[in-house]
Amino acid sequence: MLIVALGDSLTAGYIDPIRRMPYTRILEELLRRGMGVEAMVINAGIPGDTTMGMLRRLKADVLTHMADYAIIWGGINDLCQGHRPRDVVTNLLEIYRRCRGGGVAPIGCLLTPTGIENLNRVVAETNELLRIHCVEEGVPIADLYSPLIDDSGLLAVEYSSDGVHLNPAGYRAVAEVLYDVLKALIGGG
Template sequence: MKIVCIGDSLTFGYGVREIECWVSLLRKGLNGEVINKGINGDTTDGMTYRFQRDVISKSPTHVIIMGGSNDLIMGRSKTDIINNIEEMINLSIKDGVMPIIGIQPPMDAEMANKYWSAYTDFKQVNENIRAYRDWATSYIKKTNLTCFDFYKAINESMYKYKKEEIYIDGVHFTPRGHSIMAGIINIKK
């Protein structure tokens, strides 16, 4: 089994050591190769642009596709994100790679405003992430694809942990947050 994880800083592991990132944790628990192709600040346009080079050319058996948070922070529409995600899914299927959708986690709006931009409406970004999640879960049911619902995993963990134990800055995750994300991944050959 060979998996490529493509995405933005949430996949890259911004703010934590490489070994603490959910992708590295997946690598430890899996008998196979796992390649991290997350890029800080990337959008779904960028992911689509580099998909051939960073995913298809690596000849993986699976690809985990997670993106859209930066698109929403920049004011891009949910439709743009969906179109890009669907294009990456179609490219995967065309080349015999099993696509898996990673649904990005919610942000903590209060922390994000403190550490990032007070000009970004992170509450609205979260509403758009939730709406994207609604689309993704419906799409998964229609297509029988696999999905890792990081949104649900992080949301449910908020009942168990303080937000400071999960978020570094309201957008990115602590080692515990990454561990929560890795904990829901189950890939079948």
């Protein structure tokens, strides 16, 4: 099975300027150990990328691989740059449509919470729109938000390296959520 993970620094596995721990490596291992599936997960995460950038490089970074699945996780950089949630979701929906048109099954991802209260408000709005549209479009969605939030509504410190990016425990939690989604899609649970 071939999976491409398209996204930004969170997909790339950014922890700090020196360390990386992409969830894609953990996901490969979970698929192999948990389901006996030999999967290659290509990491197409670029730090700082936006959903428009992801859309521009979709053909080169995803569609040319003729993958079985594409995990699409992005939008936090758009929101940090002041883009509206509906514009982020519009770009993500177009990515999903193009994936399907190219024979690749998209998997959407809710944005992870952050340690920044004002940013979390637009993250929550984006996630609500994304959830609604993914249901309408029949796109499976991975809830990367709920497992990482603390009681105060922020990114839990035990999963964060800097209030936006994740640490090894956070990337493991992401991989586990995506494993569960893929397991359901593949038919193993």
